[in-house]
Amino acid sequence: MSGWGRERAARDARIEAGRAHAAGKVVTAANVVALLEAILQPGDRVCLEGDNQKQADCLARGLSQCDPARVHDLHMVQSGIVLPEHLDIFEQGIARRLDYSYSGPQGGRIARMLYGGQIELGAVHTYLELFARYFVDLTPNVALIAGVSADRDGNLYTGPNTEDTPTVVEATAFKNGVVVAQVNEIVDRVPRVDIPGDRIDFVVEADRPFYVEPLFTRDPAAMTETQILMAMMAIKGIYAEYGIRRLNHGIGFGTAAIELLLPTYAERLGLKGQIATHWALNPHPTLIPAIESGWVKQVHCFGSEVGMDRYIRERSDIFFTGADGSLRSNRAFCQTAGLYACDLFIGSTLQIDLAGHSSTVTQNRVAGFGGAPNMGSDPHGRRHPSDTWMKAGREAQATGDPALMRGRKLVVQIVETFGEGLVPAFVEQLDALELARKIGLELAPVMVYADDVTHIVTEEGIANLLLCRTADEREQAIRGVAGYTEIGRGRDRAMVERLRQRGIVRRPEDLGIEPLDADRSLLAARSIKDLVHWSGGLYEPPAKFRNW
């Protein structure tokens, strides 16, 4: 074969080989292995769709059952290493090289396999980086994706959990790759076309619906007084002061507490309409009371959340929905929105060092990054002003020409000084550095770098790092909110007091907050059942969160 169409011809040959196991585009679950063995070639770059929420699990099982003599040395380029099969294929020799982003539940196993040399690691990315590389140097030869339903022509309805699918398909289908979609059912007509059929080569009718993890559900019943106190401080000391309207929240209990305090505590402060109106956020069940109370104008989502679909459908003024009424999420667009269009990211972490670097890596786990660093970073490509962004910029600028000042995104870490089992959140050195040495990573897995962090909120107070002018001030500001951890007890008390005079360290009393007022009665909902009531019965929580 000569000329400029070799990739196209190779693609046609793969599809031809696959057709032997399909009726048109449709493949039964029983034929998945045969199909994959027909279309895959050794050394292929493969995207097996999966992230922190939905999983192409039927195709993952199929891939793990392929004959390693026929399918081997694959280069996996995918968002999530979440299912056991995602790692089984490396043990079996089906896959060899890996570029990925998130590995939450498999964090321990992936660390062991990296250490043991069973995985040849390219890099651990953020979501946006990996998506970007799909279009530059990690373009998949084959994409294995998941949707709710498809018709016989391959027109795909992804359902509310659209997530990564359009990005993956875009990169694969338009660069001579083959796209296989698993769907829960084949229908005559899909509710809406999320992916046109000419981009889908095969449709597998899966043996069971694809798995979705309810990762963004936080039970208000488990919320503590300490988390409520931190939420009160964040609202009064950061949201109100900077007038934050456009924002993204992490998945921790501290931020969920903020969501539940909007219709109560923040309402009493007269902040309605002034803060937290526009969101890049998954449909957190804990946001329901704020939505129902008229706090929220608009929410764009990375994915959906188990049990929220009916509620979202009935709240199309707030969420992005299709003509069919169901949520349209999109991870790539929402990450971009979080990076460029939001003035604040606030999230939790496991470790913060004396400079303010933070990481969710512990000694034996590589959890990956997901999207937090995309949101939790100051985008140097931003060129539109907002009051929040400009105020933060002014606080950060110590010297230089004010006319050339640019704004700053607020990147806030909200942590309790001690985590589970009395493990301190403040450390001399991040475990991530030791782990990087141990498994030979060129780049230590830091979640949010110190130069991006603007504030740290703990139960002891708020440290405003924008206002720190020296490394020493920064260290003492961090020690000044590190509570009774060793780091906290090692503070220079006099200096912390001086930082307090300058508003760099602020205690609850400096903000007019009485810690004893931090009570669960402030929460707009105290249980999952309360959230169901708030939603008018539209929220349908997963079984493990019910107690009725």
Next chain:
Amino acid sequence: MSERIIDPAAKGWATSWYEASARARIDGLLDAGSFREVIGPEQRQMSPHLPLFDLPRAFDDGMIVGSGRLDGKPVLVAAQEGRFMGGAFGEVHGAKLVGLLRAALALKPDAVLILFDTGGVRLQEANAGETAIAEVMRAITKLRAAGVPVIGLIGGRAGAYGGGGLIAGTCSRLVVSEGGRISVSGPEVIETNKGAEEFDSRDRALVWRTMGGKHRRLIGGADAYADDTVAAFRQAALDQIGRAPAFDLATLEAEQARLEQRLTRFGDCRDGTEIWARLGVNDPEAVPALTTAAFDTLLASLGETTHDAR
């Protein structure tokens, strides 16, 4: 817009029974300031056995007993703290309740109220706990025979499990909320012993359909259904005081007939929803989501769930 049951911004929160501590429940249940504790925490009558297991003790051993007034009526009260050792019966814990019931025989209060919140017997003191439960059951029947109503209130996070479930079954009247569970073997115990096919303890909806407050009320295992507020439990307890059945042969014969009939009618049912359907509930699947008002309406339409056969 849909019905808004909870709107703290407008109404303020009522104290949740489920969330409240045992002391807070007593405070809200009784007339303000009327509670007189016996063997208070300052006496430090703690478990003599837990130190052996290197476990922390509580000043009241998780059982608070004393006297007070309920709408002016003299009552004795016992409350279990479900968060301390799962509210389980240990030696001191059980003996305080035994003592209270014996005291009632002489004091003749208008009622004894037992605020259950227990996983059953405290394993570290298992023999003492189990024996105390037997003593409690004997004392309750003696008290009931003497005409003193014993009213159980069940809506705490630990439920009324194990021997706690048996004591509950001995009371004159039971008030339960949606969150309250009454059962002998817990879901995890059944799953550990008989496998997840028999009982998947992580299926929380199944747990509640099998032993939760609504199910117990529907099959007549509890006499009143209360909202999850201290105020609602107070009102329900008041309502039940005057309606306690006698403890005599007629009552137990009626209970025998009631329980035999339950076996005949529902003995082949696999799920709570099947039982509710046979009771005449039109939409059994909708029961778990019903509000208190809607559930009360449903109960009234069924009629047969209220009885004196206990």
Next chain:
Amino acid sequence: MEKLSFRHTTQRALAGAKAQAITGVVASGNLEVLLERALAPTECTVEIETPIRGYGEVWAAVVADFVARSQPGGLRITINDGGARPDTVSLRLLQGARLMEV
């Protein structure tokens, strides 16, 4: 179980006349605090039983901060700890002092 005991001198007696109060429960990550007005007006003792060994310095710091802040003169404070974090201990102590000030 580890037993700890601290004795402090305060600048004044804690306000209020309540003889005794109890707050919190012994549960995982929680603690109960019993406060009794039983000592001389500028004395305060804190006795602790905790299942988590080796945190004596942290307890000392938490108690010292509490005494400096609340001036709980006259109080005998006894704690049954269920493995609470220092911030929770601090919160319960403040809650207890407030109950006694009524």
Next chain:
Amino acid sequence: MTLAEIIASLFPEGHSVTVAEGLVNGEGPFRGGRLAVIGIDGDTALGVDGACRLAGYVLDVVRRGGAAPILVAIDSDSQRMSRRDELLGLNEYLAHLAKTLLLADAHGHPTVGLIYGHSAAGAFIATALATRVLVGLPGANPSVMDLPSVARVTKLPLDRLEAMAKDTPVFAPGLDNMVRTGAVQAVLDPDQPLAEQIAAVIDALPADDTRDRAGRERGGRPVAEAIAAQVVREAAFG
């Protein structure tokens, strides 16, 4: 002793005691009158159906009147652990069974528990422990939970628990420990006729619940009696 041996020793002149599906019911001549026997045999778990039938037997005795004592002979498993039993309200059935025994006793039918095998948890509380007085036979093995299970729940090593069990009757399984707790009043002599021994037990029936006193005297429950007595002394209306 086996149930057959027990019954033979109780009723040398014959009896009508039968066992069906592990449930024991019947009676025999006793001191010129009758002694009713109910019970559970063969390490059988007690579920809703069994508890209901046993309660019916007890109510039959009460309904017949007279003063026939009731012997509750127990060699059971724990309560039956199943979804169906809990769905149907096992707690009510077990409590009902206990109440019938307590009622019978109050109506002049002295109730005597006899544990000759295993019993545990809810089944034990609803039967043997719901009698006026409980006696045991050597070899009986009442327990709340076996030590390996206790080890699992308490996360303590089994060998340490076994060592602790030797001098801590309050948590360890076994007849001796239940005797020291006061739950079991006495252990009978299997080599002597049971009829006379049971008669002696009935003749010496305590008027009140004296299990906590026995627990103190025998060291198995050091503080229960004093705590209960203090509550009785101090409870009052202000």
